Amino acid sequence: MNIAELKHAQAGYVNTPLEYMPALTRELGGGPLYIKRDDLTGLALGGNKARKLNYIVQYALDNGYTALMTFGGVQTNHGRLTAAAAIRFGLKPILVLKGARPERLSGNLLLDRLMGSDIYFVDSSALDALPEEEREAAKSRHLEKCAARIIAEYEARGDRVLSIPVGGQTVIGSAGYVQAIPEIMRQMEEQSIQARYLVVGYGSTGTFAGLWAGAKYYHAPFEVIGIPIEPDYRPREETAAFINELSAFFDMGFTCSAGDLHLECGPAETPYGGVGYNEPDPVTQRHIELLARTEAIFADPCYTGKVFRGFTDLVRRGMLPGGAILMHTGGAPGLWSQEHLDPMQELFWSDETADRVHVMKA
Numbered sequence: 405m406n407i408a409e410l411k412h413a414q415a416g417y418v419n420t421p422l423e424y425m426p427a428l429t430r431e432l433g434g435g436p437l438y439i440k441r442d443d444l445t446g447l448a449l450g451g452n453k454a455r456k457l458n459y460i461v462q463y464a465l466d467n468g469y470t471a472l473m474t475f476g477g478v479q480t481n482h483g484r485l486t487a488a489a490a491i492r493f494g495l496k497p498i499l500v501l502k503g504a505r506p507e508r509l510s511g512n513l514l515l516d517r518l519m520g521s522d523i524y525f526v527d528s529s530a531l532d533a534l535p536e537e538e539r540e541a542a543k544s545r546h547l548e549k550c551a552a553r554i555i556a557e558y559e560a561r562g563d564r565v566l567s568i569p570v571g572g573q574t575v576i577g578s579a580g581y582v583q584a585i586p587e588i589m590r591q592m593e594e595q596s597i598q599a600r601y602l603v604v605g606y607g608s609t610g611t612f613a614g615l616w617a618g619a620k621y622y623h624a625p626f627e628v629i630g631i632p633i634e635p636d637y638r639p640r641e642e643t644a645a646f647i648n649e650l651s652a653f654f655d656m657g658f659t660c661s662a663g664d665l666h667l668e669c670g671p672a673e674t675p676y677g678g679v680g681y682n683e684p685d686p687v688t689q690r691h692i693e694l695l696a697r698t699e700a701i702f703a704d705p706c707y708t709g710k711v712f713r714g715f716t717d718l719v720r721r722g723m724l725p726g727g728a729i730l731m732h733t734g735g736a737p738g739l740w741s742q743e744h745l746d747p748m749q750e751l752f753w754s755d756e757t758a759d760r761v762h763v764m765k766a
């Protein structure tokens with residue numbers, strides 16, 4: 405199947421801006437530095453998952469599904485965009501979120517509720533008492549059982565549920581990122597941009613894999629570099645296997661091995677991915693501030709703040725010579741999630757940080 409001819413819906417916009425970052429380039433030296441604004445894909449405040457969902461929604465419509473179900477953390481951006489895509493195409497949105505129901509509504513969860521998504525919290529905290537070697541498997545089994553029960557309930561009511569894995573990590577979804585490559589190459593040509601690197605987050609890895617495969621297939625003039633968004637990241641071997649699946653499915657004619665994939669994780673003791681998945685840390689918060697202060701662009705604390713941290717470090721160390729593009733994958737609603745708002749008070753709203761904040765009483 406020729407990937408360029410694969411039919412897709414328009415859940416979100418493509419042709420997002422490719423912009424020069426003049427102030428950041430001046431601040432960091434090196435460069436020139438660019439940003440690809442996939443935070444502006446338009447669907448429910450935008451983000452990378454819109455490109456994947458363009459293809460996944462088309463698949464759902466072509467195959468008679470009536471509901472989209474997906475999985476993620478409580479603050480999943482992918483869940484927000486999947487719910488939005490479902491609504492826009494008359495499908496039912498179902499979110500299966502790993503974790504306890506938070507006391508307060510915030511961030512993505514507020515948006516999920518506003519869209520009327522059906523939300524299921526799969527709270528496995530009772531299984532924390534199990535020995536470590538049994539815990540993860542037991543939690544996975546519990547999640548699978550819950551998902552099967554939810555699907556059965558919908559199907560009993562006459563629905564057909566498309567179950568989309570975490571992060572929209574499917575071959576069909578990644579087609580969206582393969583096809584982002586000719587778009588970026590065209591924009592580079594139109595704007596006379598030279599860039600030797602495209603730096604992107606590495607989470608469930610469909611975005612990285614799609615871009616990597618697209619760069620290979622379309623002979624892009626840049627190398628794709630992945631930055632893991634948590635210290636405990638998906639092994640390269642699994643991503644290479646997924647890329648090979650992608651290549652075979654779309655007849656792309658290449659193979660990939662783990663050693664071909666360029667990841668930059670940062671120093672072992674202070675990785676770019678911070679202290680853990682979606683865990684607040686002041687270094688990432690300072691980097692979110694740097695991008696906002698220089699370019700008035702907002703990164704998020706779970707994904708893009710960490711990728712930006714890696715990007716700036718690589719630039720400072722002279723490892724991205726000849727121009728680099730940062731892929732902004734969205735996520736800004738995470739800034740206002742309770743778990744990130746609370747720790748940011750100390751960094752940006754305490755007495756010591758108040759030199760720019762003035763109160764003028766009558």
Ligand SMILES: Cc1ncc(COP(=O)(O)O)c(C=O)c1O
Pocket residue numbers: 451452480481482571605606607608609610611612704707708733734735
């Ligand atoms: C804002 C944001 N950036 C990056 C990623 C990572 O993309 P992927 O899961 O395709 O690796 C995600 C995944 O949910 C995301 O929400």
